Amino acid sequence: MKKLSGILISLLLLLSTQVQAKLVIEITEGVEGALPIAVVPFKWMGDAATPPPEDIGQIIAADLKRSGYFKTLDEAQMLARPSTMTEVDFRDWRALRQDNLVIGRIEPNGPGGYKLRFQLFDVYQGEQLIGYNFSTTAKDLRAIAHHIADLVYETLTGTKGAFATRIAYVVSEGSPKSPKLSLRIADSDGYNAQTIVSSTEPLMSPAWSPDGRKLAYVSFENGRPSIWIQEVFTGKREKITSFKGINGAPAFSPDGHYLAMALSKDGNPDIYIMDLARRKLRRVVRHWAIETEPSWSPDGRKLLFTSDRGGSPQIYQVSVTGGDVKRLTFENRYNARASYAPDGKSITLITRVGSQYRIGVMDLRTGSITVLTDGRLDESPSFAPNGSMIIYATRYKGKGVLAAVSTDGRVKQRLALQSGDVRDPVWSPYYK
């Protein structure tokens, strides 16, 4: 009972920090030859007076459209609205030149509960590709819709979907005289934004734990930087470091047992790894120059970091034991804030082109950098856990906004808040 009330309290806390400021997503560049797909509005089988609080079909369609790889059919153009296979006449959908069709129904399942079923069809073959049933509650309806979008995406593209994930980011409101900062998390479509910390002092560099349950971040509360780790679901947090000087750039190891970071306690910023269980620190990189922004390779054996030891900031790689330091970037005079793609074959980074700061991807085999964005102050790139998109911070109409670009640079979208500057985005891993 005590445990239950604890859960209730933390739930209430989460609810009370819900913020209305939704991120609005706008697709700015789409892909030619996107796959046409029809997502029929899910049929409500219960009392018409109490429909479910979310429009499942609309959430799925929006996810698929946002990926850039699908072109969704407008509801108004649909010739029929089937909710079972027997109601489907594939000729309708062939006439509308749709490759695929998603249908579903949702029915009440006890107080506050719902039962959902959906099916995905290949219109030309006239057959079902996948079909699933789910039981859920009102609170998790959006999550289920994102999960269905992931299943559709994976079935049709061969790549695991990343719609049922989240993003963490920092919002700055207020003015230089009275700053107001908050660290927020939201669903990957910008909904369900929650403030998990707010402060009048700088907040920066959020980093997810590999299970998506914790965030490490830097907070300047009391005027000086400290690294904190906070449980996302309970709000419980703990100060990890507050050494003299810089306490920055935290990064969880892929197994979650270690935290890499930049500390300047021994003179100038170097890369350290902390064993989180034993709170033991080990210096991995020691050099008179600036070393910061460590990022783990997916196998946990190497770190990327930014160093200006060569006269300008460039990306280096080091083994976690401290050996084999290797400079990776030679193109462009400014390269920083690098992180590995989930498959470890490429890295994303900030690269300066002329006087513009843009997001690039570097193929680790060839060493060549492809510039993906066209802003002038783009920063903080972070891969989606399936490697398909990169979220980053940019400026639009004088405001800091988030944007996402597909790894091949063909699809672009912008995520904006009505007010305030948004920055420092980081995409969550898959939830475990």
Next chain:
Amino acid sequence: MKKTMFLLLTLIFSMALLSGCSSTGGPQDEEGAGTEMGGGSGTNTSAAGGGGAWTGSPLEDPNSPLYEKVVYFDFDTAEIRPEYVDTLRAHAEYLVNTPSARLVIEGHCDERGSREYNIALGERRADSVKRFLEAEGVSPVQLETVSYGEERPVDLGHNEEAWAKNRRAELVYQ
């Protein structure tokens, strides 16, 4: 007269800052304090305008080189520009002669590039000022540094003019 006006404004401003710092109440609280301070500063003004000597802390005397507490930097560098040498020497002398004085040197950057790299660059700027002061004989015990990177801009613009104002080290006496 112009100078007097300037002095008056500075006084009101710095007092307002002081009252702002200690105030724990709401906006009405601060407003009340501000009015009172404004009245107080009037007395000081006539004294200074009449050619009297500055009686407050030399750190607040607009005629003292100690009044300057911001040092600006060029892009992506922590080198102290020659025009700030005199200002920094004056602060060094003050610190040497006032062993109880404590100074926090804040390092700041413009918004371009990576936030964490800018934290490192801001620290380098603060350290550069700290080393200068130590070379002038200031005890390390009196000095502390903190870097805010690009997180605390004074100018929110996105052009060279704003960036130049944001690339700075601020001397904050405790």
